[in-house]
Amino acid sequence: MSNANEKRQAGEAAIRYVEDGAIVGVGTGSTVAYFIDALADLKDRIQGAVSSSEQSTAHLKRLGIPVLDLNATGPLSLYVDGADECDTHKRLIKGGGAALTREKIVAEASEKFICIIDSSKQVDLLGKFPLPIEVIPMARSLIGREIVKRGGQPVWRDGVVTDNGNWIIDVHGWQIVDPVALENDLNQLPGIVAVGLFARRPADVVLVGDRVM
Numbered sequence: 001m002s003n004a005n006e007k008r009q010a011g012e013a014a015i016r017y018v019e020d021g022a023i024v025g026v027g028t029g030s031t032v033a034y035f036i037d038a039l040a041d042l043k044d045r046i047q048g049a050v051s052s053s054e055q056s057t058a059h060l061k062r063l064g065i066p067v068l069d070l071n072a073t074g075p076l077s078l079y080v081d082g083a084d085e086c087d088t089h090k091r092l093i094k095g096g097g098a099a100l101t102r103e104k105i106v107a108e109a110s111e112k113f114i115c116i117i118d119s120s121k122q123v124d125l126l127g128k129f130p131l132p133i134e135v136i137p138m139a140r141s142l143i144g145r146e147i148v149k150r151g152g153q154p155v156w157r158d159g160v161v162t163d164n165g166n167w168i169i170d171v172h173g174w175q176i177v178d179p180v181a182l183e184n185d186l187n188q189l190p191g192i193v194a195v196g197l198f199a200r201r202p203a204d205v206v207l208v209g210d211r212v213m
């Protein structure tokens with residue numbers, strides 16, 4: 001079961017990685033919400049944030065933190081985000097909140113990725129949490145069939161439209177022994193926008209509550 005106290009501790013602990021003058025990449029979700037709250041106390045000491053979702057953008061703006069365009073900022077020094085699962089190599093499943101594609105873009109643009117989680121997210125093997133995949137709507141069935149060929153059970157997250165206007169398929173039943181190989185394989189399929197596996201680009205630091213993993 002997830003632990004709100006550990007999420008808050010992790011969100012607040014991540015603040016120690018924020019340097020004066022920084023532009024901070026900001027993820028999405030309930031753990032990141034604690035980070036955004038804490039970041040507001042530093043808003044006069046940073047240039048602003050690059051956001052990974054409309055939800056985080058609204059939260060940042062509400063607290064008076066400038067939201068900047070990644071095309072204008074160039075590379076970022078720091079990205080802070082939560083996860084749905086994290087293995088011992090800091091490889092992640094993300095996308096429970098459907099924000100995976102923009103999260104992946106901001107993570108890729110950032111030098112350091114700090115992942116903030118509670119202890120319920122720690123696993124030895126990724127895959128108990130259904131793997132979210134963002135797909136172009138017309139490719140939903142095509143991708144569903146490709147997933148079945150690979151032994152997964154695809155479930156359309158009916159009614160959910162991502163910030164990019166696409167759909168989400170959650171894949172149940174995969175025990176992900178080689179996350180890099182699966183990520184690379186799925187990335188080849190036309191119609192997949194992004195896979196919620198962060199294995200090619202794992203986190204650099206994982207905070208479980210206020211403790212470095």
Ligand SMILES: O=C[C@H](O)[C@H](O)[C@H](O)COP(=O)(O)O
Nearest residue numbers: 029030031082095096097099
């Ligand atoms: O799409 C959502 C994101 O990947 C979140 O970072 C992830 O689902 C974890 O969210 P939470 O901190 O609410 O558990």
